[in-house]
Amino acid sequence: MSRTVKDPEERRRELLATAMRLFAEEGYDNVSVRAIARAAGVAPGLAYHYFDSKQNLFNAAIAEYSRQCAEFLCAVLDDKDLTLDEKLDRALEAGVDHGAFPYGEFFHAPGNGALHDRLSLGMCEAVLPHVRTALEADAAARGAAPADAGELAAIMVYGCVGLASGPGMPDAAALAALRRYLGALVAAFRASGEA
Numbered sequence: 001m002s003r004t005v006k007d008p009e010e011r012r013r014e015l016l017a018t019a020m021r022l023f024a025e026e027g028y029d030n031v032s033v034r035a036i037a038r039a040a041g042v043a044p045g046l047a048y049h050y051f052d053s054k055q056n057l058f059n060a061a062i063a064e065y066s067r068q069c070a071e072f073l074c075a076v077l078d079d080k081d082l083t084l085d086e087k088l089d090r091a092l093e094a095g096v097d098h099g100a101f102p103y104g105e106f107f108h109a110p111g112n113g114a115l116h117d118r119l120s121l122g123m124c125e126a127v128l129p130h131v132r133t134a135l136e137a138d139a140a141a142r143g144a145a146p147a148d149a150g151e152l153a154a155i156m157v158y159g160c161v162g163l164a165s166g167p168g169m170p171d172a173a174a175l176a177a178l179r180r181y182l183g184a185l186v187a188a189f190r191a192s193g194e195a
Helices: 008-026 033-040 044-050 054-078 084-095 104-108 113-141 149-164 172-194
Strands: none
Touching (some): 008 044, 008 054, 033 044, 033 054, 054 084, 054 113, 084 149, 084 172, 104 113, 113 149
């Protein structure tokens, strides 16, 4: 069998994608680094070259999956053709569409609350700087100071992700509340920057 040489970062991403798929399909306890290597079509030694333990591979897979889940949200928040209000509304719509996320059923399954919380936290960390930048751009476009943009971004991101991704969420009432309170926060931000 001929050996396929790939860029190390590409190989690492393939291992992470394979690991995430197997962990979601079979559960952490039923998957080994050898099984991941076999499914990815590489030697176990190569998998251990990138990740020295199953736990480190799992941690990296969750972190990569969090980043991937946040990619679309970040792209919406970075879209210079949208107003801040449009960015927040579209990001909220995308964020509450659990069906749009691969492995959503795994993370929302009973008994996987701790994993779901890790994923949510990872998504928050990925999205947070993009919300702050969107707030700062809104202030700059109005010729105002971006008062407390970092603090407001944290309140918005952690609050929205926590509420929108909780058990049984989102429901219509929670989504309406999120929109109402985001609107109030943005209005307060705009008023404080102009004072």
